[in-house]
Amino acid sequence: MTIKHRNLIWFGITILISLLLIFKFAWGQFNIHFTNSEPKTQATATTDTGLFSKQQFNETVDHFPNFSQLVRETQDDEEYYTMNDFAVQPGLLATRTRNGANGKTVMCTTMVPQGVTVAGNYLLTTAYDGVGKHNSVIYVQNYQTHKLLKTIVLHGKPHVGGITYDPQSKEVWVCGRQYGQAATFAISMKAIQNYDDAKAPLIHYNQKALLGYLTRASFITYHKQALYVGLFNARGRGHVEKFDLKKDGSIAGENIGKATQRQWNAYSESVLQQNVLTQIQGIVYYHGYTILSQSFGSGQSKLYVFKEKPSGGNYRPSDALTSIETPAHLEQISASHGRLYMNFESGSYSYRHRSPDNVDRIVSLNLQDIINQAKIDGKGGSHS
Amino acid sequence: MIDTRLNKLNWLPFLCCSWLLYLFFNTKNPINNFFAIQNPIQLDSGQFSDTFVLLSGPIIYCAIAGLIMYMCFKANLEVLISRISWRTVWLGLGLTVIRILLSILGIVFENIIPTFHSYNLDASLENILPYEIHGYWVQFIRELFTNLGTQMIILLVFIYLLTRLMSRKSSVGRLVVIYVITIIISGGLTTTATDPYLLRNIFTTGIAEIPILILYQKSHNVPAVLIANTICLSILYWFV
Numbered sequence: 001m002t003i004k005h006r007n008l009i010w011f012g013i014t015i016l017i018s019l020l021l022i023f024k025f026a027w028g029q030f031n032i033h034f035t036n037s038e039p040k041t042q043a044t045a046t047t048d049t050g051l052f053s054k055q056q057f058n059e060t061v062d063h064f065p066n067f068s069q070l071v072r073e074t075q076d077d078e079e080y081y082t083m084n085d086f087a088v089q090p091g092l093l094a095t096r097t098r099n100g101a102n103g104k105t106v107m108c109t110t111m112v113p114q115g116v117t118v119a120g121n122y123l124l125t126t127a128y129d130g131v132g133k134h135n136s137v138i139y140v141q142n143y144q145t146h147k148l149l150k151t152i153v154l155h156g157k158p159h160v161g162g163i164t165y166d167p168q169s170k171e172v173w174v175c176g177r178q179y180g181q182a183a184t185f186a187i188s189m190k191a192i193q194n195y196d197d198a199k200a201p202l203i204h205y206n207q208k209a210l211l212g213y214l215t216r217a218s219f220i221t222y223h224k225q226a227l228y229v230g231l232f233n234a235r236g237r238g239h240v241e242k243f244d245l246k247k248d249g250s251i252a253g254e255n256i257g258k259a260t261q262r263q264w265n266a267y268s269e270s271v272l273q274q275n276v277l278t279q280i281q282g283i284v285y286y287h288g289y290t291i292l293s294q295s296f297g298s299g300q301s302k303l304y305v306f307k308e309k310p311s312g313g314n315y316r317p318s319d320a321l322t323s324i325e326t327p328a329h330l331e332q333i334s335a336s337h338g339r340l341y342m343n344f345e346s347g348s349y350s351y352r353h354r355s356p357d358n359v360d361r362i363v364s365l366n367l368q369d370i371i372n373q374a375k376i377d378g379k380g381g382s383h384s
Numbered sequence: 385m386i387d388t389r390l391n392k393l394n395w396l397p398f399l400c401c402s403w404l405l406y407l408f409f410n411t412k413n414p415i416n417n418f419f420a421i422q423n424p425i426q427l428d429s430g431q432f433s434d435t436f437v438l439l440s441g442p443i444i445y446c447a448i449a450g451l452i453m454y455m456c457f458k459a460n461l462e463v464l465i466s467r468i469s470w471r472t473v474w475l476g477l478g479l480t481v482i483r484i485l486l487s488i489l490g491i492v493f494e495n496i497i498p499t500f501h502s503y504n505l506d507a508s509l510e511n512i513l514p515y516e517i518h519g520y521w522v523q524f525i526r527e528l529f530t531n532l533g534t535q536m537i538i539l540l541v542f543i544y545l546l547t548r549l550m551s552r553k554s555s556v557g558r559l560v561v562i563y564v565i566t567i568i569i570s571g572g573l574t575t576t577a578t579d580p581y582l583l584r585n586i587f588t589t590g591i592a593e594i595p596i597l598i599l600y601q602k603s604h605n606v607p608a609v610l611i612a613n614t615i616c617l618s619i620l621y622w623f624v
Contacts, residue, residue, distance in 0.1 A: 008397045014400040021404075021411040029577035030412050030420035 043094035048148035068216020087146035115163035118336035126160035150197035162220035182214035241270035282332035301330035305374035321378035329355030442529035468606035479595035490588030
């Protein structure tokens with residue numbers, strides 16, 4: 001074979017592999033998302049309108065038969081749950097927050113929803129700016145009517161992967177990160193109720209705590225006078241740690257206020273550590289069961305149901321009583337009033353154009369239906 | 385002058401391999417995904433496996449680039465490692481300083497030249513807080529090996545152009561063309577997902593390559609060029 005022929009083969013193979021790499025896998029690097037610069041908006045207040053049609057919602061839900069069955073359970077009046085029964089995730093089109101650099105009040109169009117919890121009469125959801133310019137926020141909605149009441153501006157731009165409510169001390173705990181380790185901060189319900197939405201100040205934190213050896217606080221839940229804070233791990237097993245709360249609601253731990261110029265109230269170490277599955281975004285404890293939400297990127301998301309292990313032990317896939325496939329981009333889950341609340345980030349500007357599933361609502365499921373299904377599947381049936 | 389023996393070399397396989405190497409580490413293929421930064425990043429508190437994975441990608445990239453270069457010049461290694469005089473050492477030091485100055489100028493320009501896209505910094509190592517020294521080291525080592533690998537590919541292209549265009553007839557005009565093409569290719573090769581602005585890279589990173597190319601042209605010594613490049617990157621990374 002002459003050099004000319006060999007070169008032709010080299011050239012041909014190079015072109016073929018190049019086309020394969022570019023068109024099959026796309027130029028770029030995993031997990032680095034290109035977005036157009038933040039889209040402009042005419043809105044002057046946080047929006048609370050949905051993005052997707054009823055047909056889009058139904059198609060998304062119907063794509064997951066078991067999930068669909070749980071979503072469309074019969075209500076007391078024999079009506080089926082429909083899209084309008086679920087609260088719209090506010091702020092997907094525009095959110096009023098502050099510029100992280102100069103502190104000015106601005107409209108942000110790239111908020112990514114993360115956490116969800118019910119606190120008294122309020123439905124609270126968290127979001128961070130996907131472009132990384134603006135302060136993270138908490139949206140406050142009326143629990144019954146779903147009306148957006150206010151948008152609370154947080155300090156800085158934490159990922160706010162989780163939010164939970166301590167009904168004893170009436171404080172809301174939110175995940176954060178500081179000094180290279182996990183942190184969590186508490187906001188009193190009084191501060192939320194008195195928050196002046198028009199002035200949009202940075203909300204006052206009642207407590208701030210660094211959490212032991214955790215590197216990140218990815219999700220959080222309140223359960224039996226304790227906070228369970230978890231670490232999301234994209235590759236390996238994640239884990240969840242338990243931090244005791246005192247009777248007055250303060251987190252148990254060493255007071256480090258003086259050492260850190262009173263910026264941090266406590267350094268807390270966990271009293272229980274448990275490994276969980278990979279890519280866990282949220283955790284819920286309900287009547288002796290543990291439910292985990294698993295999701296990463298635009299791949300399939302799942303709910304896993306386990307028997308609760310209150311005194312230790314790991315949550316492995318083989319221990320799951322059942323797993324339920326859900327639309328992609330599932331984030332935090334939380335339990336309240338016998339229902340499981342689920343937040344999805346697929347409605348955010350960063351994901352709405354490329355996510356296979358479109359959910360712009362806080363979808364809720366009947367927890368007892370999930371547990372019943374888990375009981376059936378745990379006895380040998382199969383689900384998902 | 386460039387060694388005329390290089391004219392006899394069949395360059396295409398080496399240039400093809402270099403291109404595919406760049407493409408392999410800059411597309412979302414499963415193997416590159418494995419080496420990529422996971423979101424959210426976690427490098428401290430005993431996450432050794434993540435750190436290892438994070439560093440192994442650029443090290444492999446650098447090693448393969450070195451291997452391509454070695455295979456290319458196997459028969460004529462003095463083109464890669466010529467003896468250097470003290471005069472060349474001093475010249476190298478001077479050019480290193482100029483490269484640092486040009487890089488600083490590039491950083492200034494980076495902030496002036498407008499960009500039309502943004503990307504989610506959450507997934508990037510640049511998002512590591514400055515006081516997380518472990519993460520900062522990981523970032524430095526990762527960038528160092530990526531940079532050295534890319535530098536070797538750029539040098540290969542530069543030597544190829546010198547061989548093709550200068551071995552028979554040399555002129556200042558031809559040399560300028562070679563430099564311009566290499567600068568453009570250099571800007572292209574440094575265009576990655578975390579630094580996706582081709583035009584900006586040509587004007588910043590590409591122009592800062594000029595002293596390095598001159599150093600090779602004068603020394604014909606690739607290790608010397610890579611050492612100079614390492615010094616530049618270290619100073620820029622830790623002090624600028």
